[in-house]
Amino acid sequence: xxxxxxxxxxxxxxxxxxxxxxxxxxxxxxxxxxxxxxxxxxxxxxxxxxxxxxxxxxxxxxxxxxxxxxxxxxxxxxxxxxxxxxxxxxxxxxxxxxxxxxxxxxxxxxxxxxxxxxxxxxxxxxxxxxxxxxxxxxxxxxxxxxxxxxxxxxxxxxxxxx
Amino acid sequence: xxxxxxxxxxxxxxxxxxxxxxxxxxxxxxxxxxxxxxxxxxxxxxxxxxxxxxxxxxxxxxxxxxxxxxxxxxxxxxxxxxxxxxxxxxxxxxxxxxxxxxxxxxxxxxxxxxxxxxxxxxxxxxxxxxxxxxxxxxxxxxxxxxxxxxxxxxxxxxxxxx
DNA sequence: GTCTATAATCCGATAGAC
DNA sequence: GTCTATCGGATTATAGAC
Numbered sequence: 001x002x003x004x005x006x007x008x009x010x011x012x013x014x015x016x017x018x019x020x021x022x023x024x025x026x027x028x029x030x031x032x033x034x035x036x037x038x039x040x041x042x043x044x045x046x047x048x049x050x051x052x053x054x055x056x057x058x059x060x061x062x063x064x065x066x067x068x069x070x071x072x073x074x075x076x077x078x079x080x081x082x083x084x085x086x087x088x089x090x091x092x093x094x095x096x097x098x099x100x101x102x103x104x105x106x107x108x109x110x111x112x113x114x115x116x117x118x119x120x121x122x123x124x125x126x127x128x129x130x131x132x133x134x135x136x137x138x139x140x141x142x143x144x145x146x147x148x149x150x151x152x153x154x155x156x157x158x159x160x161x162x
Numbered sequence: 163x164x165x166x167x168x169x170x171x172x173x174x175x176x177x178x179x180x181x182x183x184x185x186x187x188x189x190x191x192x193x194x195x196x197x198x199x200x201x202x203x204x205x206x207x208x209x210x211x212x213x214x215x216x217x218x219x220x221x222x223x224x225x226x227x228x229x230x231x232x233x234x235x236x237x238x239x240x241x242x243x244x245x246x247x248x249x250x251x252x253x254x255x256x257x258x259x260x261x262x263x264x265x266x267x268x269x270x271x272x273x274x275x276x277x278x279x280x281x282x283x284x285x286x287x288x289x290x291x292x293x294x295x296x297x298x299x300x301x302x303x304x305x306x307x308x309x310x311x312x313x314x315x316x317x318x319x320x321x322x323x324x
Numbered sequence: 325g326t327c328t329a330t331a332a333t334c335c336g337a338t339a340g341a342c
Numbered sequence: 343g344t345c346t347a348t349c350g351g352a353t354t355a356t357a358g359a360c
Binding site for chain 1: 325326327328329
């Protein structure tokens, strides 16, 4: 709390005019982050599964690359939430995962994708894409467009049918 | 330190007969974990790249699934290392990544793999495989063998040529 | 709405008896 | 080698003046 107060230019006590306690402040950050993620992702179920998947890959990488601090805090501080707050954030995360799983299931149903278990494939793809945040820095060797292009190639090949 | 002391059945002060300070204790854990990882992974460069990659996938998932606590600590406490200790652990991690990158590069050189950038592919594969630890629990819906089989399928398809 | 001051608690680490 | 006791410092949160 003292570090936050210093960053925003007030004394620590003044923060309690804006939040009842530290837990509420942290929970608000994580909840807003997940709600923004869910709201920002637009999926069109009338499109071909491969197009929907390509949009997901592009969206996921860009959304997270634009918010490295929120993503870092959301992951590192997740275990400092109270059990109730943790359950709420986890429920939002599961809703987001289900959006991807619906795309993979749609492609599998049409035999356009070859996926043994859509739940595992969902977790595998999200882990791979979120991993970009651990190393990507703007101005590095590759542009974000180049990074997205290669990840899309790998994700596409990993799920498409023969 | 008090929590560790309680777990091992001594008072907090007694721990300092075994470690000079908390930082050394943490660094020792992370360093040993990474050295064990590097030592346990056997790669045979005379084998076909696809066989070497399959072995890496199998090894990586099993090694990490067998040590969920060490993996969790290694990730969550990495930023609590001093800059010097952090650099040493990062160097060990990079050595491990290079082992996988050598496999991918070998397959790309023989045109058996189709990979745009081996460094990105390395990070993508490791992120995907390490993600297993966030959800896998022994005794769950799928056995570790089944999980490995599907991840191997996805990794293989994501890198093989045409 | 912000400040200073402080309460109450927790932490890593040390000292000294046994 | 472990214990009890404690030091010095950091933490979240509150109280009350302005």
